Amino acid sequence: MTRRRISSGSRFEAEIGYSRALVAGDWVFVSGTTGFDYAAMTIVDDVAGQCEQALRNIDAALREAGAAMTDVVRVHYYLPDGDDFPACWPVLQRWLGEVRPAATMLVTGLADPRMKIEIEVTALKAG
Secondary structure, eight states: OOEEEEOOOOHHIIIIIOOSEEEETTEEEEEEEESOBTTTTBOOSSHHHHHHHHHHHHHHHHHHTTOOGGGEEEEEEEESOGGGHHHHHHHHHHHHTTTOOEEEEEEOOOSSTTOOOEEEEEEEOOO
């Protein structure tokens, strides 16, 4: 099975030692992705805006991998404050409402106090 790395260009990938996504056969594993706009290295304050940007970042990685959001089979949401999660639901509904992947939400600390959500997905490319 061939493996291919996908990079977002984020400095974090080189500094920490990981890839935005890894393609292994028909599987695409997207690393935990936050709401940073990686081109500008900026992040908005509100959790819904961060959720939207994180999903845009994930969508870009999936497209580069030859997959799409409709291929997502598993998603993990990580939030420092569980009370913030409902504000994300309309955004998640827009992006994944038809896909309805298996999902888990965990309350946990994140690497930067500005981060309010991190999203990790696994996709299986449609044959």
